[in-house]
Amino acid sequence: MACACHAKSRKTRVVKAGRFAIGGSNPVSVQSMCNTDTRDLKATVDQIRRLEEAGCEIIRVAVPDMQAASNLGRIKRAISIPLVADIHFDWRLAVESVRQGVDKVRINPGNIGERDKVKEVVKACKSAGVPIRIGVNAGSLKALKDNPKPAWQPYDWARLMVKEALDEVRALERFGFRDIVVSLKADDIERTVMANVLFSEKSDIPLHLGVTEAGSFLAGTVKSSLGIGLLLSQGIGDTVRVSLTEDPAMQVRAAYEILKSLGLRSYGPDLVSCPTCGRCQVNVGKVIHELEDRIYSNRGLREKSEGMKIAVMGCVVNGPGEARSADFGVAGGKGRGIWIEKGKQIKVIKESEWVNEVIRKIRSSK
Ligand code: SF4
Structure with missing residues (x-):
């Protein structure tokens, strides 16, 4: 920055x-x-x-x-x-x-x-x-x-x-x-x-x-x-x-x-999440907190994800658009969501698998 x-x-x-x-x-x-x-x-x-x-x-x-x-x-x-x-x-x-x-x-x-x-x-x-x-x-x-x-x-x-x-x-x-x-x-x-x-x-x-x-x-x-x-x-x-x-x-x-x-140090990924609104039918807060806990309590994951932009969005109305600038992320539906990589919609995954999928993606990235 x-x-x-x-x-x-x-x-x-x-x-x-x-x-x-x-x-x-x-x-x-x-x-x-x-x-x-x-x-x-x-x-x-x-x-x-x-x-x-x-x-x-x-x-x-x-x-x-x-x-x-x-x-x-x-x-x-x-x-x-x-x-x-x-x-x-x-x-x-x-x-x-x-x-x-x-x-x-x-x-x-x-x-x-x-x-x-x-x-x-x-x-x-x-x-x-x-x-x-x-x-x-x-x-x-x-x-x-x-x-x-x-x-x-x-x-x-x-x-x-x-x-x-x-x-x-x-x-x-x-x-x-x-x-x-x-x-x-x-x-x-x-x-x-x-x-x-x-x-x-x-x-x-x-x-x-x-x-x-x-x-x-x-x-x-x-x-x-x-x-x-x-x-x-x-x-x-x-x-x-x-x-x-x-x-x-x-x-x-x-x-x-x-x-x-302040642009003085880097630390883990840029985790982007929406504030949620009446359209949201998934628990964005729970997902983002779990992700933060998993990434920031593990030096390997934290270092590997440094500089990545990861998005967790509450719905498919605005979510895919807002997640477009992220390296990867998910936009919610009802108990599931669309997995997006570099703006492309890749697959549908269950809400219960979002955190694991993000962690897998960080681990498998070069
Ligand atoms: S992404 Fe969807 S749920 Fe989240 S704030 Fe925007 S419209 Fe609401």
């Missing part, structure tokens, strides 16, 4: 998490965070493997205590994407996470403690070649400790978020550490966008984008799409995490849909 924001315009420094590069001219990457208990090895590894199939490129896990930290090595060995330890409050958890072999550490300057604690984390990361993300959240700014109910305007919030991020960046750089990623998140678009724009004017550090606590699937996806989309469309942002109160696999899909709609 041609689009004004097609290329990432802000040139950032490159930071490596394991073999994976963030920043520079690398594509904007997609990450997510497990919602399993990190102490539960099987549940966490199972979820990460499922997310890998969905296209997740970097995965973060919560490290609330030493038991969780001590599981990280085994988790890392069981997965194939970079593992990030999410640390709050206790610097020792960060040091243990690095010892366990994680690929990146996220710390929150608002709660990690004094500089000498941060220095210990930096020392460990530096000797292991592990980058640090400084994750600033509006809700846990240091400035809130002195002023818990501030009357700040959004711009004041954004400036403070940037100031706290840059203070931390400078502290890390004074320790001779440069492998830094920054995130500046608020739970609204205005502060998130302002903070990231301000930061990008002052630093070449790669930005991890996200709107924090964005909400339910629909509300959160809309909010994240706007916030992340506004930044990406200005060439700002190197890696993306969509926060939703939802299965993390849906967060991965939402992130890709944002990148796909």
Whole structure:
């Protein structure tokens, strides 16, 4: 898709998490965070493997205590994407996470403690070649400790978020550490966008984008799409995490849909379906959801169908016409439908076979 924001315009420094590069001219990457208990090895590894199939490129896990930290090595060995330890409050958890072999550490300057604690984390990361993300959240700014109910305007919030991020960046750089990623998140678009724009004017550090606590699937996806989309469309942002109160696999899909709609990444097929109307006598919604679940939860199918246009239309009045521009698809009748390839009507198939037929067609395509 041609689009004004097609290329990432802000040139950032490159930071490596394991073999994976963030920043520079690398594509904007997609990450997510497990919602399993990190102490539960099987549940966490199972979820990460499922997310890998969905296209997740970097995965973060919560490290609330030493038991969780001590599981990280085994988790890392069981997965194939970079593992990030999410640390709050206790610097020792960060040091243990690095010892366990994680690929990146996220710390929150608002709660990690004094500089000498941060220095210990930096020392460990530096000797292991592990980058640090400084994750600033509006809700846990240091400035809130002195002023818990501030009357700040959004711009004041954004400036403070940037100031706290840059203070931390400078502290890390004074320790001779440069492998830094920054995130500046608020739970609204205005502060998130302002903070990231301000930061990008002052630093070449790669930005991890996200709107924090964005909400339910629909509300959160809309909010994240706007916030992340506004930044990406200005060439700002190197890696993306969509926060939703939802299965993390849906967060991965939402992130890709944002990148796909801006022409920054490709992801699976272009699935086209009609909104249905009074003429429809098949369950288009069920078919499209089943197709999405089958394709996006399977790396092979997702990759094989990349760039294909597949149509599922509700009726034969407008369906065949609307499906003409698709590579293949189906237009419904009553419990059955016409299978169409490149605009040609090929055969009639039962509604119960539509999903399988699309999957067979993807598998058999060259
Ligand atoms: S394709 Fe048919 S069922 Fe779907 S919206 Fe158009 S007219 Fe209605």
